[in-house]
Structure formats: C-alpha cells, structure tokens
Amino acid sequence: MPLARFMELALYHPEHGYYTRADRPIGRAGDFYTSVSVGRLFGELLARRFATWLDRLAGPVQIVEAGAHDGRLAADLLVALDRIAPALRSRTEYWILEPLARRREGQVQTLAAWANRVRWFADWRDIAIPVQGVIFGNELLDAMPVHRWSWDAARGGWRAIGVGLDGDRFTWVPLARPGDGATHPEFPAELADVLPDGYVIETSPAAESWWHAAAKALQRGWLLAIDYGHDTPDRWSPARTGGTFRGYRGHRESPDPLAHPGEQDLTAHVDFGAIRRAGEQAGLQTEVFCSQEQFLTTVLSELSRDAAAMAAWSAPERRQLMTLLHPQHFGRAFRVLVQQR
Template sequence: MRFDRFMDRALYDPRDGYYERTVEQIGRKGDFYTSVSVGSLFGELLAFIFAARLEEIRAGKARLWLVEAGAHDGRLAADILGWFRLWRPADWSGLDYGIVEPSPARRAIQRRRLGAFAGKVHWFGSLAELKGARPSGVLFSNELLDALPLRRFVWRRAGGAGCWRESGVGLAADDTSFIWSESEVPIEEWEASPWLAVGRERLRELEPVLPTGFVWEHPAGAVGWWAEAANCLSQGWVVALDFGRADGLPALPERGEGSLRAFRGHHQVADVLANPGGQDLTADVDFDLIRRVGEAAGLRTAALCPQGRWFGEWLARVEAAVQRGAFPVWDAVRRRGLLTLVHPEHLGSRFQVLIQERTSCSEP
C-alpha cells in the first residue's frame, strides 16, 4: 500500500490505530511531550491571545467560537476554558467551544475530561459539520498537522536521468514485518494533485544535482485538512501550531532522508514501519506549502513565525495584564514553563505558528 495509507491505518485504524487506544500517548507516562505537557500556561497564553482576537471581531455578534481540532484528551481545552471562566467572566456567556473530532473513542475521552464544562463544549465529527455552523472566531490546532498522513517520494538516478518514485509499504519475505517498496509515479498523479505539483516545482531546479535516495515528503493529509479548514469560518483566524519549517526549502542537504520519525516511550524508534499502532508517527510540517494552500482559499496570512517569537511579541501585554490582576502571576513553575515554550533550544524555534485570517468581506 502507499505510505500515506499505511500511516493512516497505523495512526487511525478504528480498532488498532495508535490514536484510538485509550492508553496515554502524551506526557510523562506516554511516548512524547507537547506544549500542553508544559502545564496550563500554554493554554492560558493561547486563551489570552485568542480573547484579544475575539474582541476585535465581536461587533454585532451574539456568540463567538473557539474551535479546537486534534483536542486529543481535552487537556488544552480545559486549560483554555478554565482561563476564560476565571479571568474573562464577561466574555464567558457569549463564548462557545467547539471540538472537531472524527473519532468516537476520543470524543468519549474528551467528554469525560471536560465534564465541568458541560453545555459549553460542542463536538463536530468533521470539518464539513463545522462548516454547517459557520462560526466566527478562532479555529486552531496544536500538533495536528504533523500527525496527518504524508506521501513520501524518493529521487532515483539511473545514468544521467532521474525520477521521483513513490514509497509504499509491503510485507517482508517472512511475512512478519513491513518493508519499504517503491513504485513509479504516473504522470496523471502530478496532474490530479495540484499541491503535489506545486511541492515538486520547488525542487525541480535542484533535480539535476539531487543525490539518488533523496527523500521528499508531501503533506497530503495536512494540505487537504487546511484547504477545508480555510472555508469553515465566517470570520476569524485559522491557526496551526506545530513543529516544522517555514522556509520553503525542502532540499537542504541535511534533510536528504526526510523528517518522518517514530516515537515510543520518549525514544525515537529506528524502524518507522515497525509495530504499527504501537508507536507514534510524525514529520515536520511544510508550513510554506500550508500557507500557500490557505492563501489560495482566500485567507490572508497574519503571521508565520517561530512559536518563541510569537509568544514573545505578546509578553508585554500579558505582563500588563498580570500587573492589573487579569492574568495569573508568575510563580517559579510558570516561569520555567514560559522558558520551555519560548527558548530557541526548547520549543521556541522548532515550533512554528501559522495564523491566517478570513475577514468578513472575504467569505468563500
């Protein structure tokens, strides 16, 4: 099968998929940490920034929405909702919180975690369902795009000529493990997937000098998701926080093997095809391509920068809120948490923030 299908089954198979399991995947007892694991500060900072955005678009609207996708165990939702209830009581009654969650098992986990906010949180099984509600507000995700299936291509050179071949997954001769396979990419494939062609175009100049075996990853799942998300809001921000690159240079020498990786128990696992359903699969998000997808759908890019810089730009306003008693004070734990979120050697530079905006006059 093609690799994107393998990744989809490994992560989301309704019975055996990694994210369908009820064990903890994120945090100390799980396989990896996210910014949410740092503590409630991440959610509180997002809530503060989103509240400012909601304020700007509030005029004439009875209700505004925060909509999270990839809400996982509901922890970030609880941190954001907790902050609004405590620190923005005036905004609380006009606020709705949506969660886009295709998995019934995950929805059940989130419902349990968010019991204290019953009536406030509304679930949508898909972006298509959300679009029906035509909300105004902020649609956001943290570490969702990196977990959506990607297509993987390998540059092969024979004699002077070269071509891209697509990675697939097959069974080893002993039938007990999975191995990589490769197949030709028919010309109609490039024509059928415009964003695949755009992604390749950025590499075309370099093709004559690419070494054989060079890997290029196309974020097919993330592209499809963003294109749909771009058309869900009446007005507001579409926001993605994730690790990845914004430079649009998929061919730096150190990226020759691609960025796909597997994690289990906080260790990187050498064989990404091993143990499907039992380990996380992830890859750097190609934010340059995602930005173009949003712009093609009519969104305006408001920001694309490292997470550390983005939070840094808001810190003076957060500090002013602390001083007037409108944001929790900085104790030692929160100061440490802030350092983890913004320091370039922690999450500050590896993580990017993309904000794209739909203004009321640019409705799809």
C-alpha cells in the same frame, strides 16, 4: 501500500490505531511531550491571544479546536478565558472537531464542567454554520498521513515509495503508482540538477486539504497552526536527505518507524509553504509565520502591562514558560502560522 495508508491504519485504525487507543497518554508517561503536556500555562497564553482577537468581533463567536486529544488544552484554555475575559463567556462556544469516537468519550469526561458550552463535530461537513472566531490545532498537522518520495537523479523525476512486506517485517518498497490523491512534490526547478539520488521528501495532501476546508469554514477570524515544520527554502536542506518521517516510543526516536504499528507515534514535519498556499487559495491572508518563541513573546509583551497576572505565576509555571520559549525545547523548532479573514 502507500505510506499514507500505512499511517492511517497505524494511527487511526478504529481498534488498533495509536491515537484510537485510550492507553496512549501524552507527556512523561507516554511517548512524547507537547506544549500542552508541559503544563497549564500554554493554555493561558493562547487564551490571552484568543481573547484579544475575539474582542474585535461582535456577536456569537467560536473557538474551534482540532486534535484536542484528551481535552486538556481545551480545559486549560476555558479556565483561563473565564478568568481573563469574563465578558466573552456568554457569547463564546468551544467546538471540538473529533473524528475518533473513543477520543471524544474521553474529552466529554474531561470537559464535563463546561458541558453547556462545548460542542463536538466529527468533521467539517457536520458544521452547518460558518465559523466566526478562531480555528486552531496544536501538533495536529504533523499527525496527518504523508506520502513518501525519493529523487531519481538519472531520470530527473520522483519515485513513489510505499510500505511492503519482507517475511514478517514491514519494509520500504518502490510503488508502481503513487497513492490516490498523491501528486509529486513541487520544488524549485533549479534543484533538479543538484538533488542527490535518493533524496527523500514527504507530502501531505491530507494536511493541505484539512487546512483548505478549515479556511473555507472560517467566515471571519483567525486560523492558527502550531507545529514543527519547514517553509519552502529550509524544506530542501542538503543536510537532510532521508526525509522527516519518524516514529517515537518511550521518548526516543524509533530505529524502525514501520515496526510495531499502533505501538508507536508516527509523524512528519509540516510543509508550511504548502499549508500557507492552501489557506491563501481559500481567500485567507497570512498574518504571521514565526517561531513559537516569537509568537508567545508577543503575547507576553502585551501581558507585561498586567504585572499582577505575571506576579501570580508559581515557580513551576515560570519553569513551564522557559520550556515553551527555550530554543532547544519548544521555542524554535515549533512554528506558528496565523492566517485570517
């Protein structure tokens, strides 16, 4: 089967999928950290950026989150937003896009205190009115299914690689046909002469079409992704010949991402060039593509006018800030794409 189908089942199978199961916390007790699991400060910094944006729009506005997982970021954001921008409270709704019923149950519990301001939707088709405000996801796109390709230097073309069975082990196999909706990777033509045989790369039509749908749903406002990934030039690094598809278990990269489906997280770097094009094709303008460090530093530089707010941060919150900004933690590997209409 195509890798995208394998990922869909391993991550989102209604019973056995890694993200469907309730016993998969993110953070110290889980398999990986995200900026959300570092602490509540990430939510506060996003709330400050969103408040500046929402202030520029009149009338009812929405913050739409996808990939809300256990609802923790939504809670951190709502607490901070009410404190920082009380005037927005009466005209701001928080919407969560959550296709998994079990995840939604957990989010409803976490967000019980905001029951009258939070609404849930399974996907874009359920949202009848256009969004005016902010649509965003933290580490959403890297969790979407990818197709895998390997360069055939002799033929000068791409081979689709999927998942097969060898005895009772899952293993990589060439596919006679790429999976539904999969198209060959687009790449700079001059690379055709130099790409080494077997060079592996992934594509994610699922992430691109999600972003395109989000862009179309946005009538006025900002669409934002925070994730690890590459823009077109560094996507084709000669140093990385085996692709970026990975498994994580117990805070370690798994030696075999195809083993134990449902028991480990599966992920691949986001192709930000393709995501940016998907938004622009839906009429959005790209405002910023930068590191998380640069993005949060801009928020901090505006915040420095509010010295009392920064002085009120506790020692653990100051450490959270260092982790979010530090190039060897979340600062550099994580990128932020902001598009707007």
